[in-house]
Amino acid sequence: MRAPAVLPAEISAWFKKRNWHPHPHQLDMLDRGDDPCTLLIAPTGGGKTMAGFLPTLVDLAEAPHTGLHTLYVSPLKALASDIKRNLRNPIEEIGLNIRIEDRTGDTSQTVKKRQRVDPPHILLTTPESLALLTSYEDAPRIFQGLKRVVVDEIHALAENKRGDQLFLALSRLQSLCPDLRRVGLSATVDHPEDIARLLARNPDPCNILYADPGPAPDISMLTTDAPPPWSGGGAAYAIPAVLAQVKAHKTTLIFHNTRAQAEIFFHNLWLANDEGLPIGIHHGSLDRAQREKVEAAMARGDLRAIVCTSSLDLGIDWGDVDLVIQVGAPKNVKRLVQRIGRANHRYNAPSKALLVPANRWEVVECVNALEAVRAGELDGDPLPQGSLDVLCQHILLTAAAGPFEATALFDEVTGVGAYSRLSRAEFDACLDFCATGGYALKAYDRWQKLQQRADGLWQLRDPRAAARIRMNAGTIQDSDTLKVQLKRNRSGKPLGEVEEAFAATLAKGDTFLIGGQIVRYEGLRDMTVQVSRNAARKPRVAVFSGTKFATSTQLSQRTLRFLQAETWPSLPSHTADWLRLQRDISRMPEPGRLLVETFPRDGRENICVYGFAGRNAQQTLGLLLTKRMEDLGLAPMGFVASDYATLIWGLDEVVAPKDLFDLTMLRDGLESWLAGNALMKRTFRASATITGLIERNTPGARKSGRQATFSSDILYDTLLKYDPEHLLLKITRTEALRGLVDFSRIEAMMLAVGDRIDHSRAPHVTPLAAPLLLEVGKVPVQSGSAEERLLAEEEAALMQDSGLARVNV
Numbered sequence: 001m002r003a004p005a006v007l008p009a010e011i012s013a014w015f016k017k018r019n020w021h022p023h024p025h026q027l028d029m030l031d032r033g034d035d036p037c038t039l040l041i042a043p044t045g046g047g048k049t050m051a052g053f054l055p056t057l058v059d060l061a062e063a064p065h066t067g068l069h070t071l072y073v074s075p076l077k078a079l080a081s082d083i084k085r086n087l088r089n090p091i092e093e094i095g096l097n098i099r100i101e102d103r104t105g106d107t108s109q110t111v112k113k114r115q116r117v118d119p120p121h122i123l124l125t126t127p128e129s130l131a132l133l134t135s136y137e138d139a140p141r142i143f144q145g146l147k148r149v150v151v152d153e154i155h156a157l158a159e160n161k162r163g164d165q166l167f168l169a170l171s172r173l174q175s176l177c178p179d180l181r182r183v184g185l186s187a188t189v190d191h192p193e194d195i196a197r198l199l200a201r202n203p204d205p206c207n208i209l210y211a212d213p214g215p216a217p218d219i220s221m222l223t224t225d226a227p228p229p230w231s232g233g234g235a236a237y238a239i240p241a242v243l244a245q246v247k248a249h250k251t252t253l254i255f256h257n258t259r260a261q262a263e264i265f266f267h268n269l270w271l272a273n274d275e276g277l278p279i280g281i282h283h284g285s286l287d288r289a290q291r292e293k294v295e296a297a298m299a300r301g302d303l304r305a306i307v308c309t310s311s312l313d314l315g316i317d318w319g320d321v322d323l324v325i326q327v328g329a330p331k332n333v334k335r336l337v338q339r340i341g342r343a344n345h346r347y348n349a350p351s352k353a354l355l356v357p358a359n360r361w362e363v364v365e366c367v368n369a370l371e372a373v374r375a376g377e378l379d380g381d382p383l384p385q386g387s388l389d390v391l392c393q394h395i396l397l398t399a400a401a402g403p404f405e406a407t408a409l410f411d412e413v414t415g416v417g418a419y420s421r422l423s424r425a426e427f428d429a430c431l432d433f434c435a436t437g438g439y440a441l442k443a444y445d446r447w448q449k450l451q452q453r454a455d456g457l458w459q460l461r462d463p464r465a466a467a468r469i470r471m472n473a474g475t476i477q478d479s480d481t482l483k484v485q486l487k488r489n490r491s492g493k494p495l496g497e498v499e500e501a502f503a504a505t506l507a508k509g510d511t512f513l514i515g516g517q518i519v520r521y522e523g524l525r526d527m528t529v530q531v532s533r534n535a536a537r538k539p540r541v542a543v544f545s546g547t548k549f550a551t552s553t554q555l556s557q558r559t560l561r562f563l564q565a566e567t568w569p570s571l572p573s574h575t576a577d578w579l580r581l582q583r584d585i586s587r588m589p590e591p592g593r594l595l596v597e598t599f600p601r602d603g604r605e606n607i608c609v610y611g612f613a614g615r616n617a618q619q620t621l622g623l624l625l626t627k628r629m630e631d632l633g634l635a636p637m638g639f640v641a642s643d644y645a646t647l648i649w650g651l652d653e654v655v656a657p658k659d660l661f662d663l664t665m666l667r668d669g670l671e672s673w674l675a676g677n678a679l680m681k682r683t684f685r686a687s688a689t690i691t692g693l694i695e696r697n698t699p700g701a702r703k704s705g706r707q708a709t710f711s712s713d714i715l716y717d718t719l720l721k722y723d724p725e726h727l728l729l730k731i732t733r734t735e736a737l738r739g740l741v742d743f744s745r746i747e748a749m750m751l752a753v754g755d756r757i758d759h760s761r762a763p764h765v766t767p768l769a770a771p772l773l774l775e776v777g778k779v780p781v782q783s784g785s786a787e788e789r790l791l792a793e794e795e796a797a798l799m800q801d802s803g804l805a806r807v808n809v
Contacts (some may be wrong), residue, residue, distance in 0.1 A: 008061045014094045025185075026051040030058060035207055039154070039184040041192055042211035044351070049083055050090075051211075052150040055124075057091070059147065060121060068119035068149045071173075073130055073166060075156045076311070077104040078198040078670045080124040080290075083152070085299075087122070098122060103129050106288060115463045116142055127157065127166035128474050134172045135392045135470055136395040146177045148492045151199065154184040155334070158195050158383055161474050161475035161690070162389040167198060167416045172398065174201055175412050182206070185339055188334045198383065198417035203471025216622070217340050217351040219373060221366060222325070227574045228359050228678050231774035233257075235327045239272050242325060245354065246277060249323040251298070252305040257328045259283040259309055261358075263513040265327060266307040267539070270516065271360055280309040281516045285481070286496040290515055291449035294679035307516075310335075324353040329362040331551045331643070332665075333379045340373070361644070361771055363575040365551065368559045371570075379554035386418035388430055388474055388731050392691040395434045397473060399450055400466035403457040406431060430459070433727045436692065440723035442526065447693065471697040477686040480727050484514050485520045487530040495531070503529050509541040530738040550614035551643040553745070582767040586760040589644075591766075594753045596657040597769060599762040604637070605653045608769040610645045617745035622646040624669045624746075628660050638780040640772050647772040658757050663750045670743055674736065681737065684732040685712035693728065 005027065007015070015022060016056040032038050033055030043047045053668060056070040074080050080102045091098050094549070099120035103112060105128065115123070116133075119142055127134070133142060146534050149170060157163035163245050174180050184206075186198045192208050200206035224343055247253045256262040266281040273279060280294040280303050291311070297303050301320045306312070306793040330336035355366040367457075372379070391413065410427045413419050432438070437447025449469075451461045481497035496514050496713075506521040507510075518539045519531035562568075568576045582588065589610040591596040597608040609625065611618055622639035626648055629636040636650040654660070675682055689695040694712055719726045738741050761764075765773065 005033065005058070008058055010094050010096075011057060011061060015222065016094075019638040022054075023047050023051070023211065025209060026054055028209055030054050030206060032209065033059070033181070035181065036204055037182045037184075037196070037206035039186070039192060039196045039199055039206055039208045040211065040258045041186055041189055041191070041208065043189045043214045044338070046187075046214060048187065048211075048687060049086065049152070049568070050185050052152070052185050053087060056122065056148055056150075056331065057094075057096065057098070061094075061096055064097070065147075067121075067145045068123055068143060069121045070123075070150060071130070071146060072122065072124045072150045072152065073127060074152045075126070075162065076153075077102075077106055078103055079152065079294075082124065082299075084124055095484075100124070100595060101748070103133075105129065109273045126461060127162045127169065128476070131165050131169045131397060132238050132470055133178075133393075133472055134169050134468070135400040135473070137402055139172075139401050140176055143173060143176050146173065146180060148181045148183060149173065150183045150185065153187075154195055154199065155186045155189050158198055158296045159381075161387050161390050161732050163387045164418055165394070167386075167418055168394040168413065171201075171412045171416045172394075174415070175408075188378060189313045190334060191383075192379035194383050197420075200417065202417060202420045215350040217337075217353060217373065219340060219351070219353040219355070219370060221363075221370070222354040222356045224356075224715065224786070226605045226785070228357050229570070231771040232357050233261050233328055234268070235356050236268050237266075238327070238356045239265075239268050242327075242356065243269060243272055244323065245323060246279070247307045248720070249304075251301065251303065251320045252323040252325060253321055253339075254305055254307045254314065254325045254327060254540070255312075256307065256309055257331065259285050261328065262307050262309050263416065265517070267513055267518070268517045269305075269307065275419055278302060279303045279304060279307045282311055283499070284308055284309065284311050286515050287494050287767065290495050290496065299626060322352060324351065325356060326353065327356045328358045329365040329551070330355070331365075331555070333369055333377065333552065333555060336369055336380065359771060360575055360578060361642075361768075364547075364562065364579070365559055366644075367557065367570050368562050369555060371562075372558060373553065379552040381553065385421060386416065387690075388727070389687040389690040389735070391419065391422075391427070392430045392434055393473060393475075395430060396449060396692050398467050398513075399434075399458060399460050401693045403453065403459040405457055409676045429727050433691070438719075438723060438726045438728065440726060449692070468695060468698065469692060472692055472695050473691070475690055477689060477774050479570070482524075482529050484519070484529045484531055486519075487532055494776055498529060512594070513539050540550060550616055550742070551612075553614075553748075556612040556614070556644070557591060560589060563588045564590065578767050585764075586762050586766045586768075587758065590758075591757040592752055594661070595747070595758050595759055596762065597762055597766055598654055599766065599769070600653075601649075601763055601765050601773075602732060604649045605651065606647060606649045606769070607654045607657065607763070607774065608645055608647045608766070609657075610768070611746070611749050612644045613749050614742060615641055615643045616739075616742040618642065618646045620646070620670075620741050620743060621746055622648060623673060624666050625660055627663060627673065629671045633657065642772055642775055644771060645768070647769060647775075657759050658755070660757045661750065661757060663747070666746065666750070670741075674733070674741075679741065680732060681713055681716050683736040685715045687731045687735055688712050688715065688728060691728065691731075 004329050023046065025040065029038065029040060029051040040048060040051055042051065060069060069170060072083065078787040084100055084102050087100055091100065099119040100122040101115065102124040102128050103115055116136065116138060133139065157166055170182065182199055184195060189195050196206035196208050222238060222241055224238050226237040228237055236242055244253065256265060262281060262283050269279060280290055280297060298306060324340055326336060326339055340351045357363040357366045357371065409528040411426060413427065414422050414710055414724045435450035436442035437444065438779060441447045448461055449465055450458050452458050482503050484496055484498055485494045498514065503524065506553065508523060510520060510521045511518055518534045520534035522530045522532055531634060568579060586597055587595065588614065595610040599606050609621065612623060618641035622641050626639055629650065634652045634654060635646050639646055639648040685694065689696055719729055
């Protein structure tokens, strides 16, 4: 049994001077400082950062070190900046000779070059910047002596391609530094063992350390005078109640699920802010300078409230935040717990939070999310296998650093949890793609990037390609955006960005919101949206590219079980009455069964399918069912989807809904739909960019979104015609099914349901179906039999009115 670690005298004196005592889990992390891998699960405000860095500070205090000692990786650039600020204080107050710097996309090239020559003791970075650092020829020298890697908010990287990129980079570091210690930090993990396997070097284990979870959060639903509307996401009805909470607290974070919703809410909140309270807005489409200005104001305690999105989800330490408000259903219990933790960011202080449902259905979802938080039940899907497009990029980055041996790289990659089940055939297919571009493209020099030397090592065919590979590295594929700038201040800082597709819809004089300001569109110049300030009160809203979350499977199932109760005392009376009316008119959806309602309205027949599969899956279900209805001659006209249901309208009553849900036919319909769908081309472009097949950035220029789309569409059509088994097409299909299509949820739903399909014929629209009639995003069925019949009926009516019908007879 090893002796407990002891703090050096100067660090111990610093704690005493502040009248602090190290938390038990911080000392436990110090005890485990030499373990190969440790995952710490600690509550927000529990000193995770100090726990992760304490072994580093002790090591550097006791033994001088030259060069890079500890690498810290976070999902957010803002979090790296925050950690730098918070670490410098103890380092300077203790008097330690430790250099700490950050390296992100915002770091100047001058500083980046200097850091490669003279690395600091502690470097704070992001997955993208780390991947680039490993791609340089001098990477062995840069990382020489590296002892520890600390991955903060590791749960946020475990389920996406940025995580794949990070863990592949860590595998490279482990080869350069065999004794490297890995540390993961997180507050919200549903399956710690899975995260630990990701962090560990396969097959070595990773120890999991649990801190005291602290007091339960103080979380409830906001009480409002007005009931929420049937549909919508703006929550304008709650503005007076939210403003009252802002006035009653020192600092409030108001979270939203999308950037557009955040802009609308901020605008409405500001209009109601008669006392002129200092309120800010923060999201990923705003200019970096504006985001940093807001962050600095928050750090100083100058703002009473900040309207924000996932850009502030993660552990930025603003101790003065005493209330978190979540506007809109959280969709995911883990995300809610993470956001709640931003309030009272102190150990053993309960976080205070309020939920504001945007509409009637979200009241039900919020109540169930609250119960899940109180029960300590976090949701989460099994971690996916590592993406092959990210692996292709990693192979090219490895080649940029110098020649490599294929088997050694394969062994290195399969040491990463996400790629532990990667077959040698899959690896070789990726290697061949990087070398030749694949069968259909190998005749073109531009896609032949690697070659094998006589000694068996692989290297870049053209060493000059290394710079282009680095320029196009990364996994974040945002929608194409354009800068927004005041027309009279073209040399000034931009206000932010809007999507290129949104900009294309603007006409001179149109108004929209950006950064809480209403601006007037004046024109497009040099790929920049030129605007002027405008005092209109009802602007258009930019369609930002922010994430649109789908409700987790676990929260959906909890909600389904909740609906089976006889009464709902936890619900406001208006929502409980709404559910009782649903039961009277139709019936409730049930777990393990599928409810299908049909009813007439406005001369149309409607069918509503309650799958509770999430918006993406329900959208896909709408596409597949309308195709099936078209094949059966049922004349569908359009559909709309939400997280819990799909509503389809058409000309004919669906008498036997079970005929629509044959899983084999749904799969066949999916295959034929995917073959020529624009979604596949969009997914192909993203994967082609990640693999390096399409280069968005070239020396001195960047392709516009239209240019990149044109290039990728031609490639997609070419490969589909001449090489349908091409690796990139296989990757595209996998990514499409896993992402926006989400067919796996439909499959899981239908396998669980089997033939237990309940058909309820109602005399009119039902309470649960009514909100879907108000949903935005209705999809028409194009060129179907319904359109032909409507045209024929209109023609007959016109002939009758004009008397031509009698003539034709």
